[in-house]
Amino acid sequence: MDRDKDSARIGRLEVVETGRRRRWSEDEKLRIVMESLQGxxxxxxxxxxxxxxxxxxxxWRRLFRAEQNEAGPRLDFVPATVIAEPAVPxxxxxxxxxxxxxxxxxxxxxxxxxxxxAAVAALTDGRTR
Incomplete structure (x- = not known):
């Protein structure tokens, strides 16, 4: 029948594995993007x-930059250092x-x-919380 004719035309059928598709979490993507920005x-x-x-x-880097721009200026905490100075009157x-x-x-x-x-607000253009 027709089915036998079609199978006779196929000489060899090979399945090629392209690898497993990896799903990256948002945290993993962010970590990889941050690493790529190091230097x-x-x-x-x-x-x-x-x-x-x-x-x-x-x-991923473009998406990261777009998210940063949408969020607007970001205020983060930075380490503070207390320096001992001579006694003040x-x-x-x-x-x-x-x-x-x-x-x-x-x-x-x-x-x-x-x-x-007022000083902090003036220094940060009024963006303090």
């Missing part, structure tokens, strides 16, 4: 290390605030809570 020429090396294509890693003191962007403010004298809040 120059890290995209290809990072992609090879995790067995993904360079183009997929670049796509009573009734005075000094506070120095430096942000990661490089802006710096030094306030000397008696500083109450309202003054400190």
């Amino acid at each position: 120059s020429r890290q995209v290809s090396a990072t992609a090879r290390r995790y067995g993904i294509s360079r183009s997929l890693l670049l796509k 009573t009734g005075g003191g000094a506070i120095e605030i430096e942000l990661a962007a490089g802006a710096r403010m030094r306030i000397t004298g008696v500083v109450d809570e309202a003054t400190l809040k």
Whole structure:
């Protein structure tokens, strides 16, 4: 019958395994993207290390940047360092605030809570929470 004729035409049928499709969690993607941003020429090396294509890693990086831009300016906590200074006469003191962007403010004298809040708001363009 026709079925026998079709099977006679197929000489050899080979199944090629392309590998298992990997599902990456959002945390894994973020970790890989952050690793690829560590230095120059890290995209290809990072992609090879995790067995993904360079183009997929670049796509994840674009998505990461888009999410960062949508979130707007991000305020993070940074480590604070207390530096011992010579004793200041009573009734005075000094506070120095430096942000990661490089802006710096030094306030000397008696500083109450309202003054400190106003100074921080001015230094960060009013984006404090």
